[in-house]
Amino acid sequence: MIVALGAVPAVPDIPGIDGEKVLGVMEAHEYPERIMGDRIVICGGGMSGCDLALELAMEGKQVAIVEMLDELAKTALLDNRNPLMFRLEDYKVQQFTGTKVLAIEKDGVVVETADGAKKTLPADTVIHAFGMTSVSRLAAEIAEKYPTTAIIGDCVKVGQVDGAVRNGFFAGWSIH
Template structure:
């Protein structure tokens, strides 16, 4: 197994940082123990390229390159005080100030909003759809939304982000009016897109023995990615 980062876990690592995500942290630990017991050789800090000798000698190649953040072309999105959700989870020093605005009210944005609110931040979630959490499983949403309310998280549904500014952002509300929302730090949780570049490069060179798995095939939840890998391995 080859992993370009210093530890296994992928996006689960960032998703597991909140206090209320203990089961996700336990899942990573479980996989670490299982891989060790099964004597799987793990090469960390090793980014595979299509010319890597390991690919040439392999009988079969599974590529789980995951997904990368979706960054829409919104003015100001590359300002220093506008960061991504993954960075907000893993590099808390980048979340400056007390007023935090999260753009995107899916599961990622809601989880992150709750995490920061539990740390004492004043959080506002800006969601383009009428309501936040629409991609969250019903049983999880039934617990998550009341927790957001209990910790004082403001949710602005029906708001489309127009631009990021030095001290906040402009959005268009459901009535078509332009509103300004103040923020010290703005966090993008617009979603993810498939990381297909390296996957397609490797498959083009070793098509007969390559299988793509997880989010680089279709964006999904943790369980979806796990099942994708299991089914692909079972088919070999």
């Protein structure tokens, strides 16, 4: 048996994250009509957040990305990351790296910069893209019941598409 249950969006406990003007990155792609106004703040600067930021900026939105790490899309392949970074600059996407989201309020996103300064980034819509969390508990329960189970994909460790395809290929190949 092969178990590949995937992952679900990570939603940290941030005040206001469940507000009506807040969407998850997957929701934003699935229901673009829910993105209101022109000022968009994307919380999370991995590939998903950066890709969406570029897409929205290309539509004429004023977009800002907030990322806790010191650079955006830090774990992305350079062949994907470098052109994306140039395009984000071309479309004037604001980049707040080394910055922590403290709260999401009616008028925008309250952040704290690396030097401890607090400010509010104005937003009509806030999109959270904090990454994914493995669906590992159910996979472990299945494997406990069926010892020959191969657990693959994001339910083992959240990764990129190339790794998921490779793992799926070898798991399928191993079946006789």
